[in-house]
Amino acid sequence: MRAIAYSETGPSSVLQLVERDIPQPAPGEVRVRIVVSGVNPTDWKARAGGAPGRATPFPEVVPNQDGAGVVDAIGDGVTGFAVGDRVWVFLAAHERPTGTAQEFAVLPASRVVHLPDAAGFDLGASLGVPAMTAHRALTVHEGGPTRLGPGALEGRTVLVAGGAGAVGHAAIQLARWAGARVVTTVSSPEKAALATAAGAHHVVDYRADDAARAIRAVAPDGVDQVVEVSPARNAALNAAIIANHGSISVYATDGGTEMTLDVRHHFSLNARYQFLLLYTVGDAALAAAADDLTRALESGALPVGEEAGLPLTRFPLDRAADAHDAVEAGTVGKVLIDVAAG
Known part of the structure; x- marks a missing residue:
């Protein structure tokens, strides 16, 4: 062979x-x-x-x-x-x-x-690495859910950083399938078009907009869950838009490996940073992701190709x-x- x-x-x-x-x-x-x-x-x-x-x-x-x-x-x-x-x-x-x-x-x-x-x-x-990472990022909030399906994220606002990337794309699709209101940040009009095609309700070009103000305009009470690709670069933005008891799921280190946090501010919001690496999350998390992704596939919720973002x-x-x-x-x-x- x-x-x-x-x-x-x-x-x-x-x-x-x-x-x-x-x-x-x-x-x-x-x-x-x-x-x-x-x-x-x-x-x-x-x-x-x-x-x-x-x-x-x-x-x-x-x-x-x-x-x-x-x-x-x-x-x-x-x-x-x-x-x-x-x-x-x-x-x-x-x-x-x-x-x-x-x-x-x-x-x-x-x-x-x-x-x-x-x-x-x-x-x-x-699927594999990006979709399973996205699944994990959406299932580590202190209030759950631990599994995804229609209605699992009903009433939640999810912010996906980098909505035109492979993990971001899967996170948009999965969050929307689970009933969340999905906001995403991108760096260009071309990437905005892809994130929209993936199913994001609101797209913010962080290079052209006041990202915090734009996100708060559609989520005045703050964002419940963030799927984060660049924690160092986006630490201040996340602090400005995270809701009380909000969760920030970090799956990559684009933009640097060290970040500075205002501890008192995050105390007051009961905010959670959850770091995740698919290779070490354990068999139970992998099996749960595989099962939920199969159901999402069966419902047609995870298309790929340019027309799907x-x-x-x-x-x-x-x-x-x-x-x-x-x-x-x-x-x-x-x-x-x-x-x-x-």
């Missing part, structure tokens, strides 16, 4: 197209014929490592955490799957040597999820390095790798 692999960290040029034997699933594992592989920022960052030339965690690594395809073989003890099932996968390369940038991937059955018939492989490969940029498998470079360069939307025909 064809696979993309690297044996030392560094720039995208360390990625090589290689031929490898088709792996066999062990007990508890599922083999998936990958149709589309999704690329996330953590994929290129793991490949780049702390410095070029440093050792990889395994002698050879196949990158990319997310993907979608068809079940090809099933290991002993696995139930709930059959050969031919359409599936999406997540955290394929987490603490494992091989991800989805290959024609066949073997994963624990717990990281394989049925893909509803109405959902295409592009959509399946776009998430442009797709795609590359063939032999140009996986270009795909990594595109994500590193900040390509708006989702970068996909076509591995095989559907």
